[in-house]
Amino acid sequence: MKILLVGEYSRLHNSLQEGLRHLGHEVTLISTGDYFKDYPSDIKLIRHHESGVMKKVKIILYSIFKWDITSQNLKKQFFANAEMLKGFDIVQLINESPFSASPKDEMTMISFLKKYNKKLVLLSCGTDYTSVSHALSDDNPYSILSFYKDKSVEADTFKYILKYVSPPFKKLHEHVFKLIDGVIASDIDYHIPLKNHPKYLGLIPNPINIENLEFVSLTQQAPIVIFMGINRSTYHTKGIIYFEKAIEKIQKKHGKKVKIEIAENLPYNEYIEKYNTAHIVLDQVLAYDQGYNALEAMAKGKVVFTGAEKAFEEQYHLKQPVAINALPNVDYLVTELNKLIEIPAQLVQIGSAARAFVETHHEYRTVAKKYLEIWGK
Known part of the structure; x- marks a missing residue:
C-alpha cells in the first residue's frame, strides 16, 4: 500500500x-x-x-x-x-x-x-x-x-x-x-x-517504537530524581502550575532525598535524553489519558504522572497502575509523590508495569x- x-x-x-x-x-x-x-x-x-x-x-x-x-x-x-x-x-x-x-x-x-x-x-x-x-x-x-x-x-x-x-x-x-x-x-x-x-x-x-527506548529498571537508591519538561505554549493547558507547587513542597520536606530537574522548550532528541536518569516524570495534569511524551517515558520504565482516569483503565482493562493519575489538586499530588519517595519499591513495580503496558498496547x-x-x- x-x-x-x-x-x-x-x-x-x-x-x-x-x-x-x-x-x-x-x-x-x-x-x-x-x-x-x-x-x-x-x-x-x-x-x-x-x-x-x-x-x-x-x-x-x-x-x-x-x-x-x-x-x-x-x-x-x-x-x-x-x-x-x-x-x-x-x-x-x-x-x-x-x-x-x-x-x-x-x-x-x-x-x-x-x-x-x-x-x-x-x-x-x-x-x-x-x-x-x-x-x-x-x-x-x-x-x-x-x-x-x-x-x-x-x-x-x-x-x-x-x-x-x-x-x-x-x-x-x-x-x-x-x-x-x-x-x-x-x-x-x-x-x-x-x-x-x-x-x-x-x-x-x-x-511507540520501543526499540528506540531502552528500558532500565529503576533503582531504590536516593536521591529520587523527579523530572519535569515544560513547553511554555502548553503550560496552562497541561496544568504545570500544580506540579510546580507540589515539587516545591516535596523539596522542602525531603531535601537531599530528592533531586528536581526541569527542562524547557527542548528539541525532541534533547528532551528524550534529558530524563534518562529520572525515576519520576511529571507530564501533565489536565488530561484523561497519556499523550506521546508520557508513553515514551513509560516505555523507558519511568513512573509518570499524567492522565490515567477511570475511562483509561476501563479501556485497557487494567488491574494495576501503569502510571499515576495526575489530578488538579496540589495536596493529592504531594501525597502521591510522598508514597513513591517513602516506599521506593513502588517505583520499580510501577515502572516495570508501565513498560509492559506500552509493549502490549502501543508497540x-x-x-x-x-x-x-x-x-x-
Missing part, C-alpha cells in the same frame, strides 16, 4: 511510518517538523518569517492586509512538491490544520490531497474544533481550558487553542469533515468528544496493523 502521512505532533507519524515500513508498505511523511521539536520528514516544509525583523514585518502585513506570509510560503512549498503528493492509497492528516497554516490555505492544500489520492483520513490527537468545543463544555470536571473557564488566567493566553472554534477554523473543520472518509482518535481525550460522530472509526493507541508494528485494518474497511 502507498501511504502519505501529513503533519507531525510528538513523533506519532514518525513511529507509525516506521511500523508501516516494517510491514512492507511505501510511506511518505510531509510536515513542518512541529516548530522547535524539529521532527524528521521526507518532505520538510520550512516555516519562514518566525523571528527577528521578518516576524515584525509579518505581523504588520497581517494586521493591515490579513495576509499571512508564513502560511503563503508553506502553501508555495507544498505545491512545489505537488507531483510527489499524488497517487496514494491512503492520506492521513495529523490534524484538521496539519501545517499550522491559515484556514484558507489549509483548505486549499487538503482539497488537493483529496482530489489526487484515493482515501483521506483524519486523526484527532491534538486541539481541533471538536476537542476544543468539548473542553469548553461542562461534560468533564476539568479540561485543558479549566484556567480559561474559571478566569484565573488571562483569556488571551488561550488564543492559540480558542482559534479552533473561531469562524474561520469552524469553516475549515466543516470543509475537512466533508472530504474525509473517517476520523480516528489517538487516546481517550479525543475519543470522548467523537464517540457519537457518524464518521468516527474508533480509537487506535499511539504507536509500533502492532499499532500499524490496526491502522491498516481500519483503513482497509
Whole structure:
C-alpha cells in the first residue's frame, strides 16, 4: 500500500511510518517538523518569517492586509512538491490544520490531497474544533481550558487553542469533515468528544517504537530524581502550575532525598535524553489519558504522572497502575509523590508495569496493523 502521512505532533507519524515500513508498505511523511521539536520528514516544509525583523514585518502585513506570509510560503512549498503528493492509497492528516497554516490555505492544500489520492483520513490527537468545543463544555470536571473557564488566567493566553472554534477554523473543520472518509482518535481525550460522530472509526493507541527506548529498571537508591519538561505554549493547558507547587513542597520536606530537574522548550532528541536518569516524570495534569511524551517515558520504565482516569483503565482493562493519575489538586499530588519517595519499591513495580503496558498496547508494528485494518474497511 502507498501511504502519505501529513503533519507531525510528538513523533506519532514518525513511529507509525516506521511500523508501516516494517510491514512492507511505501510511506511518505510531509510536515513542518512541529516548530522547535524539529521532527524528521521526507518532505520538510520550512516555516519562514518566525523571528527577528521578518516576524515584525509579518505581523504588520497581517494586521493591515490579513495576509499571512508564513502560511503563503508553506502553501508555495507544498505545491512545489505537488507531483510527489499524488497517487496514494491512503492520506492521513495529523490534524484538521496539519501545517499550522491559515484556514484558507489549509483548505486549499487538503482539497488537493483529496482530489489526487484515493482515501483521506483524519486523526484527532491534538486541539481541533471538536476537542476544543468539548473542553469548553461542562461534560468533564476539568479540561485543558479549566484556567480559561474559571478566569484565573488571562483569556488571551488561550488564543492559540480558542482559534479552533473561531469562524474561520469552524469553516475549515466543516470543509475537512466533508472530504474525509473517517476520523480516528489517538487516546481517550479525543475519543470522548467523537464517540457519537457518524464518521468516527474508533480509537487506535499511539504507536511507540520501543526499540528506540531502552528500558532500565529503576533503582531504590536516593536521591529520587523527579523530572519535569515544560513547553511554555502548553503550560496552562497541561496544568504545570500544580506540579510546580507540589515539587516545591516535596523539596522542602525531603531535601537531599530528592533531586528536581526541569527542562524547557527542548528539541525532541534533547528532551528524550534529558530524563534518562529520572525515576519520576511529571507530564501533565489536565488530561484523561497519556499523550506521546508520557508513553515514551513509560516505555523507558519511568513512573509518570499524567492522565490515567477511570475511562483509561476501563479501556485497557487494567488491574494495576501503569502510571499515576495526575489530578488538579496540589495536596493529592504531594501525597502521591510522598508514597513513591517513602516506599521506593513502588517505583520499580510501577515502572516495570508501565513498560509492559506500552509493549502490549502501543508497540509500533502492532499499532500499524490496526491502522491498516481500519483503513482497509
